[in-house]
Amino acid sequence: MAGAIIENMSTKKLCIVGGILLIFQVIAFLVGGLIAPDPTAAVPYMAAKCIDLQKNHHKTKWFIPWGPNQCDKLRYLDEAVNRQIEANDIVFAIHIPLPKNEMSPWFQFILCILHMDIAFKTNNQIKENAKVSLDVSLGYRDDTVSEWTEMAHAVETRKLNCTFGAPKTVEHEGKFYDCDFLPFMEIGTVAHKYYLLNIRLPVNEKAGVNVGIGEIKDIRLVGIHQNGGFTKVWFAMKTFLTPSIFIIMIWYWKRITQMTRPPVLLEKIIFALGISMTFINIPVEWFSIGFDWTWMLLFGDIRQGIFYAMLLSFWIIFCGEHMMDQNERNHFSSYWKQVGPIAIGSFCLFAFDMCERGVQLKNPFYSIWATDIGTELAMAFIIVAGICLCLYFLFLCFMVFQVFRNISCKQSSLPAMSKVRRLHYEGLIFRFRFLMLITLACAAMTVIFFIFSQVTEGHWKWGDFTFHWNSAFFTGIYGMWNLYVFALMFLYAPSHKNYGDDQSNGDLGVNTGEEFQLTTTITHVDGPTQVYKLARKEAHE
Amino acid sequence: MNPIQRPEMYIIGAQPVCSQLPGLSPGQRKLCQLYQEHMMYIGEGAKNAIKECQFQFRQRRWNCSTVDNTSVFGRVMSIGSRETAFTYAVSAAGVVNAISRACREGELSTCGCSRTARPKDLPRDWLWGGCGDNVEYGYRFAKEFVDARERERNYAKGSEEQARILMNLQNNEAGRRAVYKLADVACKCHGVSGSCSLKTCWLQLADFRKVGDLLKEKYDSAAAMRIGRKGKLELVNNRFNSPTPEDLVYIDPSPDYCLRNETTGSLGTQGRLCNKTSEGMDGCELMCCGRGYDQFKSVQVERCHCKFHWCCYVKCKKCTEIVDQYVCK
Numbered sequence: 001m002a003g004a005i006i007e008n009m010s011t012k013k014l015c016i017v018g019g020i021l022l023i024f025q026v027i028a029f030l031v032g033g034l035i036a037p038d039p040t041a042a043v044p045y046m047a048a049k050c051i052d053l054q055k056n057h058h059k060t061k062w063f064i065p066w067g068p069n070q071c072d073k074l075r076y077l078d079e080a081v082n083r084q085i086e087a088n089d090i091v092f093a094i095h096i097p098l099p100k101n102e103m104s105p106w107f108q109f110i111l112c113i114l115h116m117d118i119a120f121k122t123n124n125q126i127k128e129n130a131k132v133s134l135d136v137s138l139g140y141r142d143d144t145v146s147e148w149t150e151m152a153h154a155v156e157t158r159k160l161n162c163t164f165g166a167p168k169t170v171e172h173e174g175k176f177y178d179c180d181f182l183p184f185m186e187i188g189t190v191a192h193k194y195y196l197l198n199i200r201l202p203v204n205e206k207a208g209v210n211v212g213i214g215e216i217k218d219i220r221l222v223g224i225h226q227n228g229g230f231t232k233v234w235f236a237m238k239t240f241l242t243p244s245i246f247i248i249m250i251w252y253w254k255r256i257t258q259m260t261r262p263p264v265l266l267e268k269i270i271f272a273l274g275i276s277m278t279f280i281n282i283p284v285e286w287f288s289i290g291f292d293w294t295w296m297l298l299f300g301d302i303r304q305g306i307f308y309a310m311l312l313s314f315w316i317i318f319c320g321e322h323m324m325d326q327n328e329r330n331h332f333s334s335y336w337k338q339v340g341p342i343a344i345g346s347f348c349l350f351a352f353d354m355c356e357r358g359v360q361l362k363n364p365f366y367s368i369w370a371t372d373i374g375t376e377l378a379m380a381f382i383i384v385a386g387i388c389l390c391l392y393f394l395f396l397c398f399m400v401f402q403v404f405r406n407i408s409c410k411q412s413s414l415p416a417m418s419k420v421r422r423l424h425y426e427g428l429i430f431r432f433r434f435l436m437l438i439t440l441a442c443a444a445m446t447v448i449f450f451i452f453s454q455v456t457e458g459h460w461k462w463g464d465f466t467f468h469w470n471s472a473f474f475t476g477i478y479g480m481w482n483l484y485v486f487a488l489m490f491l492y493a494p495s496h497k498n499y500g501d502d503q504s505n506g507d508l509g510v511n512t513g514e515e516f517q518l519t520t521t522i523t524h525v526d527g528p529t530q531v532y533k534l535a536r537k538e539a540h541e
Numbered sequence: 542m543n544p545i546q547r548p549e550m551y552i553i554g555a556q557p558v559c560s561q562l563p564g565l566s567p568g569q570r571k572l573c574q575l576y577q578e579h580m581m582y583i584g585e586g587a588k589n590a591i592k593e594c595q596f597q598f599r600q601r602r603w604n605c606s607t608v609d610n611t612s613v614f615g616r617v618m619s620i621g622s623r624e625t626a627f628t629y630a631v632s633a634a635g636v637v638n639a640i641s642r643a644c645r646e647g648e649l650s651t652c653g654c655s656r657t658a659r660p661k662d663l664p665r666d667w668l669w670g671g672c673g674d675n676v677e678y679g680y681r682f683a684k685e686f687v688d689a690r691e692r693e694r695n696y697a698k699g700s701e702e703q704a705r706i707l708m709n710l711q712n713n714e715a716g717r718r719a720v721y722k723l724a725d726v727a728c729k730c731h732g733v734s735g736s737c738s739l740k741t742c743w744l745q746l747a748d749f750r751k752v753g754d755l756l757k758e759k760y761d762s763a764a765a766m767r768i769g770r771k772g773k774l775e776l777v778n779n780r781f782n783s784p785t786p787e788d789l790v791y792i793d794p795s796p797d798y799c800l801r802n803e804t805t806g807s808l809g810t811q812g813r814l815c816n817k818t819s820e821g822m823d824g825c826e827l828m829c830c831g832r833g834y835d836q837f838k839s840v841q842v843e844r845c846h847c848k849f850h851w852c853c854y855v856k857c858k859k860c861t862e863i864v865d866q867y868v869c870k
Binding site: 037038039040041042043044045046048065066075077080081085086087089090095097098099100101104106111113115117121123124174175176181201203210211213214215216220222224225227228229230300301304305353450454470 | 669727
């Protein structure tokens with residue numbers, strides 16, 4: 001890849017391009033902060049304690065916590081003893097959402113976690129490694145009068161992880177244990193308006209099911225969904241970004257094919273990066289508004305994974321191709337050592353995601369963390385992925401170090417070189433330094449914003465004016481990586497300028513003969529493109 | 542008739558008309574009509590508050606039993622003492638707690654989303670950015686309702702009555718803030734592959750016992766105040782730090798809770814059980830104010846060797862035990 005646009009651009013024009021990109025970056029940031037609401041909302045629910053009066057425990061009957069046809073409820077479970085109600089007669093019912101609201105496909109997903117209020121009693125304590133067994137069914141309906149339709153039913157076990165803050169004495173009876181949240185449910189589309197959860201905690205003394213789990217006072221649930229406003233802004237952004245990246249990608253590829261030499265590896269990987277970015281950008285999520293596509297969440301994860309893998313591979317290859325030693329790389333297989341960890345790491349995360357979200361397509365209550373084997377498996381996947389990532393960064397740092405060493409080496413011998421050769425190396429050095437700079441800036445921005453959005457409260461308020469940091473983080477970072485890919489494809493596209501200038505102004509040009517030996521075959525292109533014409537016109541002026 | 546003995550009195554949701562409720566101020570009556578479905582939970586909150594008050598003071602000479610007649614809202618605790626301060630704070634806290642809880646149970650239709658009175662925009666708000674937090678709703682509603690009674694009274698600046706209003710307002714606020722302060726932020730990460738790129742947080746109410754514990758601490762460190770010339774409360778003793786909105790204040794010294802006194806409303810400690818071996822407030826020496834105690838044996842039937850489930854089902858044997866008990870003279 002010789003003579004990229006970035007080398008032949010004047011500093012002034014580079015600044016203008018940089019300025020325009022910066023403006024778009026600020027816009028992306030402000031769109032999230034000012035227009036979009038917080039990305040997600042959490043709605044806490046408290047389960048109604050319905051009494052299943054029919055002794056046969058009809059499976060098809062639904063218990064509704066409020067509204068018409070609501071179930072016969074207990075305010076507090078203490079009342080149950082006097083009314084001779086047994087644990088198996090109690091059904092915890094939760095209606096999502098709260099009264100007067102309805103769910104909408106714009107919410108994209110619902111994620112639920114469970115929290116149990118367990119009171120301490122000296123003679124009814126939580127046993128070691130206690131497990132709670134939940135018999136859950138999820139139903140839906142789309143109007144307030146029709147029957148509930150069952151969506152899923154499962155019997156799930158969850159580990160109870162509770163601690164008691166005070167000494168376990170009679171004095172502290174009635175205080176609650178501090179229990180960890182239990183992962184409960186995840187559904188990938190919100191295609192229906194009303195959802196109903198019925199949870200039973202059946203006791204079976206012989207089998208030891210739900211024995212020694214303390215005295216449960218209440219079951220609380222937190223439903224998390226994406227905010228409709230955020231979804232709309234996000235979709236709008238994707239819809240806007242898709243054509244922008246797509247057009248520059250086509251333009252980039254056209255430029256490459258216009259050259260008579262075959263594209264080099266670096267050009268190919270930049271193009272692949274563009275494709276993976278477009279893949280993320282394509283707003284297929286619009287279909288989730290009309291269709292009940294539960295796999296959308298998984299699909300989104302996979303798309304992101306592909307992009308990250310591409311980005312990481314690109315950095316490695318970019319470093320390798322700017323190594324400036326005499327080794328001939330230009331082939332994917334020469335990078336197997338560095339790309340290998342990326343592939344393994346991505347595969348591990350993919351496997352983990354399939355084990356969690358993939359299974360959730362079938363059973364929304366499934367959680368890989370619920371069983372010991374599952375936890376170990378998940379941890380194994382994550383640890384391997386983590387090791388791969390560390391390995392990758394070691395390789396990357398080493399390569400960057402090598403490049404810089406070579407640069408300083410070359411720089412000392414630069415004055416002694418022929419003009420053409422010198423210009424070539426200067427170009428390479430500039431290209432590398434420029435990318436290093438913007439990559440580091442982007443990575444630093446991502447990390448800083450990430451930390452910032454984790455520490456701050458999510459939004460700042462000035463009177464009526466609210467700035468949502470979390471949303472700004474998402475749109476800003478998403479916009480930033482889009483701009484990064486955009487800038488990469490634009491600035492690192494092969495320039496035509498040198499060929500034109502080769503004849504008119506020898507100073508700027510690179511001798512093709514020299515180039516041949518350094519990278520790959522380059523012969524003259526058929527003719528300057530529109531952009532090149534424009535560029536040259538400006539250059540002459 | 543003491544409401545402590547008849548707590549079901551507070552469950553006023555059963556009563557059809559707000560105007561028939563005893564002890565509501567005119568402003569509260571209006572709010573009662575507007576938010577009829579809330580009333581049951583306010584009553585429940587007050588009931589819980591009294592339970593908590595009695596738990597916290599079970600070993601004190603004053604055991605939270607001197608609450609006046611009529612209803613919680615109409616309590617005329619005529620002396621602006623520390624104990625009064627505590628009862629105001631704990632009832633305000635109880636109301637916040639109960640309303641927030643009712644929100645989560647889906648029992649209140651105005652809950653969460655109703656940041657302001659604009660029901661037309663509600664579904665839009667919900668779709669766009671979700672609903673407000675229900676602890677916040679509980680706090681705002683309790684503030685409006687509980688403080689209504691104090692706000693509608695007008696007294697001359699610097700008068701005793703005004704001092705009392707200021708004291709009540711401060712203590713109500715302290716109670717509400719205790720709930721808010723103890724509610725902790727819980728978060729859940731749910732980014733790609735469960736990473737923390739996306740984190741959602743919400744407020745989680747603490748166990749009401751913890752609120753009671755905190756308010757009891759505030760009771761112990763309550764500040765003595767008097768009305769200043771500018772119509773504001775000021776410290777009696779300037780050497781102390783002035784109270785924050787989270788602190789309890791009082792304007793009158795506590796009456797003697799040892800002896801029964803009709804004018805102060807003190808029930809006295811005669812007939813109270815005490816602990817012979819304890820050196821603390823529940824010990825017979827302090828509890829009986831030096832009057833001495835009677836000892837008697839009582840037969841206690843207790844449930845023992847029980848088999849428990851997580852709820853409801855209890856299989857027990859009965860055990861009898863003879864214990865010594867001490868009662869103040």
